[in-house]
Amino acid sequence: MTPDLGNGAASAFPSAPRAGTGISLPVAMLLVLAAAAGSGYLSARWAAEELEAALALRPPVVLFDLAGAVRDVAPERLGSAMARVKERAARLSEGGVLVLDAQAVIAAPPDLHLDPASPLDTVGGTPE
Secondary structure (H helix, E strand, O other): OOOEOOOOOEOOOOOOOOOOOOOOHHHHHHHHHHHHHHHHHHHHHHHHHHHHHHHHHOOOEEEEOHHHHOOOOOHHHHHHHHHHHHHHHHHHHHOOOEEEEHHHOOOOOHHHEEOOOOOEOOOOOOEO
16 A cells, blocks of 8 residues: 555555565575576587587597608617507597698698607597
């Protein structure tokens, strides 16, 4: 009920809410936060699924300098060095990585190059 101001006009200020006539402010805030969190989760999951689908079509790429890996190897050890290089490339390939010879690439970002002298594969993380 709005108080009478004496001239027959109603007050511009709303009256205090009555008990049991709506949702309290903390409950409303919790509902809004829950809806926002659910929406954020669903959006993140949808984006992750899109990324996984894109990676399935385009695997990660690593450029390996085959000539650099065997450059200073003695001729009698060339066969075993090539076998290690091929095994390293096979491990990367099994992990879903496309391994290309760096000699065949005209230009690429430096992050794609795999150092032939490194003791660990940057993708697989297993020692040689």
